[in-house]
Amino acid sequence: MMKKTNENKIGDFYWAYADILRGIGINESMYDQRIMAFMALKLLVDNELVSFNFDYKKNFGLPKQTFLIYKGTDTKETLINIINGIKQLGSSKLQYFIQDKNYNIDGEDENILYYINHKKTFPLISYIEELENSYLEMVLDIYIQKANFKDYPKEEYKNLYETTISRMKKLSGDLTGQHFTQKSIIHLMCEYAVEDLKKSKSDILAIYDPACGTGSMLMESAYYFDKKINYTEKGNKRKKLKNITVYGQEMHGQTWLLCKIFLEISQIQNTIAHGNTLTNPAFDKINGDNSFDFIIANPPFGVDWKHDYDKVIANMKKEQNSNFFVIKDNNKIITPKKSDGQFLFMQHIINLLQVSKKHGKDAKAVVISSTGLITSGKETSAEGIIRKKIFQDGWVDTLLEQPKAMFTNTDISTLLWFLDNKQTKQNQVYLIKTDNSYINNHFKSKELKVLYTTARVKKDKQKNSYSDKNIVTIAKLLQNKQEFPLFSKWLQFDEKYTINFENELHYDIDTSSIVQDTFNIEESYQALCLALMFSDEINNKYSNFKETIDKLSSYIDGGFVDEFYEDYVNIYQKVCQMMQKNQKDINKKFQDMIIAQKQKEFENIDKTFKEIEHINTKVKISLEIV
Incomplete structure (x- = not known):
């Protein structure tokens, strides 16, 4: 039985290493880079993906003859030699650490181990050199004693980066960050596609995330689809299995590297490209001519893309060969406002849906966005024109408004866009509102949650989640498109293409038949x-x-x-x-x-x-x- 590592004990290495960094005068805002650099290496060590370890007292775990090749005058020089030669020290357990170098940073090397020490990931050797030899040995001891990832459950690796970042940001006083997507949201997103993927004639199921970060959504979706598709409800493996492969792109070197490491540890077949999806998308098609099966995405909210404008426009001018769903008004290419690139990711995803449709393949996508995508901008604005075209063409199957407090660092309400390349309903969309104010109008101090629940473990601003029962109920609404004005309805567009969920699903019941005015x-x-x-x-x-x-x-x-x-x-x-x-x-x-x-x-x-x-x-x- 797998022993679960205590998270609090795992967390101890943050503070222990931070104390050393403080002692040598490193600014607190730079702690997380160093702590994660050593953590990335230790993850490979503890999962036996490299043939050395951190035990400097015992030749770093290397056979004597091998150790002599790397031996220096002290621990510091020896470790630097090992890092410089790390490509030769990969173990036979590595499966997906070799990929086309064009997907890797600057196309320098096909081996991911090469990027353990790199200026665009972690300059690990610089972090080693800044420590006196005795301090370095203390850091290695800290990671041996307090960061043992040998028995760390694979399904928890996707949370490790978030936990590390949140602890370090609190230490430095910087509480801003990414919108990490909790497991229950990913499960709901995946459930939308389960039945279609079961029916797929392909033996390979390809999942894509255009803004994949450390691979959290890819890992969880791979686990979820494997369980739902390759196993029966009783937990028995099916005779014919589908091979699940994940694809992603990430522009930040550190998170790209961690994504590759987490997926490798999880033994999930993957190709993860480094780069900016908006200016240099790595995947025109996924899974050969048949394209992808499912896209899952939580693109960044409110990120400025004005510096990428020229490249985006140049790409859109390719029209049929563009990586975007190109929208024109009076023969002019329409782009979203430069202060928020969410719609650009949506247009990239819809283009991939189009590609798969041309190849005769059904494909679905689910994208998280802020509610501003359906409320901001007049009908004549860029956002209004983009919305109109997307809805008119029937790309959006369902829009779901999530409850507030579903993410760790923001309590705003968000949307799930359920996209389908079947395009069966033009100029209309099915709406689901998970949190109708009518429900709690009954009470003064009580709160009742129907299509969502209180999170079992609350993290910062994340107070809510979906239970398995919630997901089953919502999935049935997605499947059957039942109209029940408390939670769901079909919306037919006329002139306006903005949506206010509160207005559309405002609910009340006439109780005037009950006499209530006889009280003195x-x-x-x-x-x-x-x-x-x-x-x-x-x-x-x-x-x-x-x-x-x-x-x-x-x-x-x-x-x-x-x-x-x-x-x-x-x-x-x-x-x-x-x-x-x-x-x-x-x-x-x-x-x-x-x-x-x-x-x-x-x-x-x-x-x-x-x-x-x-x-x-x-x-x-x-x-x-x-």
Whole structure:
């Protein structure tokens, strides 16, 4: 049984190495580069992907004759020699560390080990040289004792970079960062494509992420598709397996290298290109002539691309041969505003959907974006024209508005764009709103989450996630396109191509059939006054007086309905079951349940007011002033 490494113990090496860096005068903002450089090397060491280790007291784990080749005058010189010769020290366990050098940084070498020490990844030798020999030995001891990745679960490697970065940013006071995508969002995105991928005639399933970072989404999607496609629900491996291959592109050298390392450790077949997807996209087609099977992406929000403008325009001018879905207005190429490149990534992805369609292959994509992509810009603006073309051509199957607080460093609401190259619905889109304000209008202090849940482990601003049951329910909505105005509807576009989810899925139920105006509020306040002045005396005669007054108070301050929280939980559980079964007339059934519930609440409070009326009638108060 695999032993799970304690995350807190793993975290200890951050602080221990940071203490040394502080002692030699390194600025705190530069700690993370050094800590991750040694971490990257230690990941290879502990997973036996190189034939040496950090144990400098025992010849770095090398056979004696091999050690003599690299031996220097001290530990520092020896380690530098080993790093310089690391390409010759790769182990036989390496599977995907050789790839076409054109995908690698500056096309310098096909071997990823070459980039362990590189100016565009980690200048590891410089980090070694800045340490005195005794300090270097202390750093190596820290990583031996406090950063043991031997038994670290492979499925957790995708979180290691995020954990390292967040700790280091807190240390330096810089809390800005990337929008790391939690596992449950990735599962929901993948579930959209599972049934199509099961039916695919290809033995190879190719997944692509144009802004892949350290490969978190690629790793998790590969695990998810493998489980859902290559295994039965009972966990038995199918006779005919599909080989899952992932492709990605990343412009930052350090994260590109870590992505290659994490995927190698996870034994996921991969090709990861270094470079800017917008100016130099590495993949015209994936998986040969058949192109890709699924694209998953969380492009950066609000990133300025004005410096790339000339290259992007030059690419778009290729039109049919462009790497973008080219949009024109009056024969002029339309580009999104230069302060935000999200739509450029979308246009790149749609172009790949187009390519696959030309080859007769169904393909899907799911992209995360800010809500600004559907709300900003007038209809005549660049964003408005791009939106109009994308929706008119039917590329967007579904738009889903996520709840807030789904990411570690931002609590804004976000969108999932479910794209499909079948283009079955032009000029309309199916909407899903996971968090309708109507649901919690019932309560004063309670909160009910229906299509999402509270995160089991909260990280900074990330408070919410999707449970497996949530994903099943949403997946059924995606599949059946059921209209239930509380959560989902079809939207037909007319002149406007902006969407306000709150307006489109504003929900209310007419409960006027329930009589609610028979309560005598004057008597209520009289009873409250009596309670304040003579509660002990009245309670002696009417044993339920205090309970009645508490109910009355909760009615007046609006907290009365909180007592019925579990009733509403049951109602919404039934609603989810109905959505999963694609039952008809779900909206009417839901309204009937809500009206019945409101009737129950009315009867309960009516009983309370009758008790108040009875008390007011029977209690005689006599005040005598002497």
